[in-house]
Amino acid sequence: MDFKPIASVMNREYVGKEACIRGWIYRRSVVGGKAFVRVRDSTGVIQVVVESSRLGEELVDSLKNIGLEASVIACGEVKEEAKAPGGFELQAKFFQIVGDSRDFPIKGGEGDEYLLNMRHLWIRSPRYASLFKIKHTVINAGREYFSKNGWWEVTPPILTASACEGGATLFPVQYFDQTAFLSQSAQLYLEVLIYTLEKVYSLTPSFRAEKSRTRRHLAEYWHLEPEAAWYDMNDMMKVAEELVSYIVSKVLDERKRELEEFGRDIGKLRKALEVPYPRIRYDEAIEILQKKGVNVKWGDDLGADEERVLTMEFETPFFLTHFPKHIKSFYMKVDPSNPKVVLGFDLLAPEGYGEIIGGGQREDDYKLLLERLIEQGYNPDDYKWYLDLRKYGSVPHSGFGLGIERIVMWITGLDHIRETMPFPRYRERIYP
Ligand SMILES: NC(=O)C[C@H]([NH3+])C(=O)NS(=O)(=O)OC[C@H]1O[C@@H](n2cnc3c(N)ncnc32)[C@H](O)[C@@H]1O
Numbered sequence: 001m002d003f004k005p006i007a008s009v010m011n012r013e014y015v016g017k018e019a020c021i022r023g024w025i026y027r028r029s030v031v032g033g034k035a036f037v038r039v040r041d042s043t044g045v046i047q048v049v050v051e052s053s054r055l056g057e058e059l060v061d062s063l064k065n066i067g068l069e070a071s072v073i074a075c076g077e078v079k080e081e082a083k084a085p086g087g088f089e090l091q092a093k094f095f096q097i098v099g100d101s102r103d104f105p106i107k108g109g110e111g112d113e114y115l116l117n118m119r120h121l122w123i124r125s126p127r128y129a130s131l132f133k134i135k136h137t138v139i140n141a142g143r144e145y146f147s148k149n150g151w152w153e154v155t156p157p158i159l160t161a162s163a164c165e166g167g168a169t170l171f172p173v174q175y176f177d178q179t180a181f182l183s184q185s186a187q188l189y190l191e192v193l194i195y196t197l198e199k200v201y202s203l204t205p206s207f208r209a210e211k212s213r214t215r216r217h218l219a220e221y222w223h224l225e226p227e228a229a230w231y232d233m234n235d236m237m238k239v240a241e242e243l244v245s246y247i248v249s250k251v252l253d254e255r256k257r258e259l260e261e262f263g264r265d266i267g268k269l270r271k272a273l274e275v276p277y278p279r280i281r282y283d284e285a286i287e288i289l290q291k292k293g294v295n296v297k298w299g300d301d302l303g304a305d306e307e308r309v310l311t312m313e314f315e316t317p318f319f320l321t322h323f324p325k326h327i328k329s330f331y332m333k334v335d336p337s338n339p340k341v342v343l344g345f346d347l348l349a350p351e352g353y354g355e356i357i358g359g360g361q362r363e364d365d366y367k368l369l370l371e372r373l374i375e376q377g378y379n380p381d382d383y384k385w386y387l388d389l390r391k392y393g394s395v396p397h398s399g400f401g402l403g404i405e406r407i408v409m410w411i412t413g414l415d416h417i418r419e420t421m422p423f424p425r426y427r428e429r430i431y432p
C-alpha cells in the first residue's frame with residue numbers, strides 16, 4: 001500500500017482518485033449504517049466514511065465503541081464534502097484497525113494539572129503538532145543563520161564543575177565520587193573554543209533550579225549560544241538582531257498555517273523583520289518606568305513586571321544595555337567609560353514577552369576578572385581554567401544566549417512557556 005500524508009490527498013487533484021492513509025482516530029460517530037471516522041496524522045485530519053453496505057455491519061458496529069486514538073489504515077476514493085473538515089473525505093473501500101484503544105483517558109474538558117499528568121498522551125493533539133513544527137523551524141533557522149555566516153557548531157559539556165549564572169540555580173549531580181552541576185549555560189566553555197575557531201555556537205539544554213514558578217521560567221530549557229573572538233558588545237548585538245529577524249522570517253515563510261492556528265497577529269510578528277532594533281540603556285529604562293509610575297530606582301534588577309511595561313513602548317524587539325555592575329554576572333566587562341555599569345545587553349520581545357536573549361562583552365583582563373570573581377564570592381580556584389584564558393593571548397570577545405522556548409512562546413503568542421516543551425520541567429514537575 002502506498003500511504004500518503006493526509007494533507008496531501010485533501011485537494012481537488014485527488015477528487016475521484018484512490019488513496020491510502022494511516023493514522024489515529026481523532027473523532028468518530030456512527031449514523032445509521034455509516035461510520036464517520038476522523039483520522040489524524042502529523043499533517044492533518046480527514047473524515048473517512050465506512051459504510052456497512054460496502055464493508056459490512058460488523059466493522060461499523062466495532063467502530064461504534066472504538067476508543068479515540070486507535071490506530072487505523074484506510075484506502076478509498078477522495079471526494080469533496082463541504083461538511084467534512086477541510087472540505088474533503090475518503091469513501092473507504094478498505095479499513096483496518098491496527099492498534100485498538102479502549103477508554104482513552106482524555107475525553108475533553110479536563111483541567112491543566114490532569115492534562116500535564118497525561119502529557120504523554122495529550123501532546124498527540126494537532127495543536128501540539130503545529131507548535132512543535134514551529135519550534136522545529138525556529139531551531140533549524142537558528143542553526144542555519146550561524147552555519148551560513150561562518151560560525152562553527154561545537155559541543156560543550158553539560159556536566160560541569162562550577163556555576164556560570166550564580167550558585168542559587170545550580171542542579172548538583174553525583175559525578176562518580178564528587179559533585180558536579182548540570183550546565184546553566186555553555187558560555188564559559190564557548191569562551192575557550194573561540195581560541196580554536198573564533199566564531200562558535202552551541203545548542204544545548206541548560207538547567208536552572210528556579211525556585212519561583214513563573215510563566216517564563218523552566219528548570220530545563222534549550223539554549224542557543226554564540227561566542228566570538230574580537231567581537232565587542234555592539235558587534236554581538238548586531239548578530240542577535242540578525243538572528244532573531246532571520247528566525248522570524250523563516251517561521252513566517254514556512255509555518256504560516258501553523259501560526260494562524262494559534263491566532264497569531266502576523267502583522268505584529270512581521271515588525272520583527274525591521275532591523276536594527278531600538279537600543280535603550282538601563283538608565284533610560286528606569287526613567288521610562290518611573291514616568292509610568294512603576295516603583296523602581298536605579299540599581300534595581302528589572303523583572304518580568306518591569307519588562308512588561310517597557311515592552312509596551314515598542315512594536316519590535318528592543319535592546320536593554322549597560323546594566324548596573326552589581327546586578328550582573330562576574331564575567332561581564334565593566335564599561336571603561338562608566339565603572340558603575342557593565343557592557344551587557346538583553347533583547348526583549350514586544351507584546352509583554354520580555355527577555356528572550358541575555359548576553360554581553362566579557363571581561364578579558366585577568367586582574368579585573370579575578371577581582372570580579374572574588375567580589376561576587378566565588379572561589380577563584382574553581383575558575384583557574386577560565387582565568388587562564390586571560391593569561392595566554394586574551395582578546396576582546398562577546399556572546400549571548402537565546403532561550404528557544406522563550407522565543408517560541410513569543411512567536412506563537414502563548415501565555416505559558418511550559419506549553420513549548422514536550423515534557424516541561426519546573427519545580428513541581430518531573431513526571432511524565
Ligand atoms: N552565552 C551567554 O551569554 C548566556 C548567559 N551565560 C546566560 O545564561 N544568560 S541568561 O541567564 O540571561 O540566559 C540567557 C537566556 O536564556 C533564557 N533563560 C534563562 N533562564 C531561563 C529559564 N529558567 N527558563 C527558560 N529560559 C531561560 C532567556 O531567554 C535568557 O535571555
Ligand SMILES: [Mg+2]
Binds near residue numbers: 346355357
Ligand atoms: Mg538574563
